[in-house]
Amino acid sequence: MPVSGATILHADLDAFYASVEQLLDPALRGRPIAVGGGPRGGVVLAASYEAKAHGVQGGMPGWRASRLCPELVFVRGHFREYQRLGDAVMAVLADVTPTVERISIDEAFLDVSGATHLFGPPAAIGARIRERVRADVGLPISVGAARTKHLAKIASQVAKPDGLVVVAPGVERAFLDPLPVGLIWGVGPVNEQRLADLGIRTIGELARTPSSAVEHILGHAVGHKLSAMAQDEDPRRVVTARRARSVGAQSALSRRRPELEGVRAVLAHLSDRVSRRLRAKGRAGRTVTVAVRFAGMRRATRSLTLPVPVAATLTLTEIAERLAWSAIKDAAPCEITLLGVSVSNLGDQRAVQLELDLEPPDPWRPGSAQGAARSAVDESMDQIRTRFGGDAVGYLPVVLRGGGAVPDEFRELAEHDL
């Protein structure tokens, strides 16, 4: 049974990247700004509230944003600062309770049921968090408090910008009733439209719709979740540690005809990033998936599940190449605009390396002679990179550097812990 009281908090920094830029450069305060993008290409990574007022949103192409808001100022991101300040905010949260579930660089759930005797009721704790983040870090943060995670998250969205909303037990239904269904976690543009087609626009209307009808439109899982949510039955607990289930890397490319050397170079680079992250944490994965995006935004994926987990750079690269060409050939003739490599079905790498070589030679098997050689090469490279930096050695001349690729610091912001 859920704990009584609105003891689940959701803390969410407001327009995080943009707020950091305005903190760093006072000349940007009060002005519509966009991090990333630009009128000539790229996408907006974050928009300040002044920009949002003009309809500018994250993920929007830069040229469209500047059309919506001609006075929009584009700034390059200070990605290391985002990491540092995000961590500083999490430290403030950790002072309140050890039960913190960080779900991204800029937001987290807290279970404060054990902290009320120290800091007072949830409303007081929420206010304290907001004051301390403002005073110590200099950033605006919104907080929602409720009996469940789902509801706390909705409350923080309603609180934005720079606010606090507590949904007291007993008033949940009244609080949710008039809110748009799009505020529910898991309802994006597609499902919002599907519900609108049924005349369902508010959470109250959703709650009054038979769950069988909702499941029919949205599928069993989403429909069931929504109905449970609308009835305010949400058993999810705050989880402090969670292991990643997949690791990937992708790169948008300038539109090009797929050609052997270019595709190989990109896949080698991506495979290298992924496998290094795996090895650094002693992990490996059995399933390799390659994603290809074609001109016109059509995508295709190809995947292969191996009998044993892989974490070797060359092995991953070779598999990725096979898979990519399978997808490209099926779509030919075509131009490609993105390549991605990811590894899932993760497990412990150490168990793999102890495996005896009972099979015929096979470079994909870590226990085989070739597999062992590759592991040794990777190990040396990892060591060199640790000592001299990530660019000290590589398998192939990296033709990607510059070429529109985003900085590594930005990629690292979004990486989950393995």
Added chain:
DNA sequence: TCTGGGGTCCTAGGACCC
């Protein structure tokens, strides 16, 4: 003049096993 990069979870069909 078309849109980043890191993830999670769900679905449906087919292969395969008992």
Added chain:
DNA sequence: TCTGGGGTCCTAGGACCC
């Protein structure tokens, strides 16, 4: 002689989140 039912794994695609 031509057929049940349940379970698991794999693949491809899609919606969604930050």
